[in-house]
Amino acid sequence: MTSSAFRPTHSAWNNGNRRHISKSHYDETVVYKYASQKIRPVSLGQLLKYRRLPLSAENILDSVSYSQAELPVRLAKRVISFHRLPFIVGTNPHIARVY
DSSP states (O other), X not given: OOXXXXXXXXXXXXXXXXXXXXXXXXXXXXXXXXXXXXXXXXXXXXXXXXXXXXXXXXXXXXXXXXXXXXXXHHHHHHHHHHHTSOHHHHTSHHHHHHO
């Protein structure tokens, strides 16, 4: 499921099969795949669940599972945010170092 909101504007697309032709040093199709997914917010109840130490093995596994599922989505959305910045912003050395 690809959202049109995350379709790249700077790259070419093949005619009928919508396969992305990338000119970057990473696979943009993976980035756009994750960026099209919805972010799962963390509730206050979930945060309170982890306030007591020591954490049980179950709590640690739940936390790791959530992080493994959520980090790629959030990072992909951040990469897309960088893609949408005007070119001049990318020439800033602080932004260029991160991107």
